[in-house]
Amino acid sequence: MSESDPGETSFWERIGGRPTFERLVRSFYAGIRTDPVLLPMYPADDLEGAIQRLTGFLEQYWGGPGAYSEQRGHPRLRMRHIPFTVNPDARDRWLKHMRAALDELGLSPLDDATLWAYLDRAAHAMVNTFEE
Template sequence: MNVPVNEVFATVGESGIREVVAAFYRQVPDDSILGPMYPRDDMEGAEQRLRSFLVYRFGGPDTYLSERGHPRLRMRHAPFAVNQAARDRWVDLMTTAIDGSSLADEVKSAMKVFLADVATFLLNR
């Protein structure tokens, strides 16, 4: 059984989300498509923003909302060329991060389905 998206936090805690997001961002700087898109001088901040958003979206504390306001993900991604190649690469790196993590299989698949769907929703070019 897949874990519902809003129960992922209760299942893996902040440390599980931290593990996945850190593994994702370790791959970003050297990536040919995503590397140039992210702020090289603020990779820690970028990592923190995605982690905080996912903690909130996966049913944990909503600190993201007080720090960043409503997510408005499509608007926030408008400055970046999220074409099919960028979307697919983002999903590839995230899949590698999730598969390499210590999380249980049913949480891994719940996260992968959710993140791939949002990535498709963010296509803007």
């Protein structure tokens, strides 16, 4: 809750808090597990860790607990993605899996559009090469 308006709820609270973000991310990773381009970018021996990191990042971004930054420091998303070939094909595959996961949540049209707009912008910002 905001100090300026004690009745205001965060987006994170409004859409269901951690359980909603965990459902989103677990569904997203179910798609990643089937993707031959994206799966190698994730730690084969620690997919659960990747799930927890993305869940923590998203919930912090949307007004939930700040554990992500407490544990990992500033998100520095572009820097963290530099070691990977994030080209338009990888971006589009990531977005395909995230769109499918978001559709499973059944959010209100406004909440869906709000979350999707961020995810789409973030995915485009992660592109670091136009090579294959």
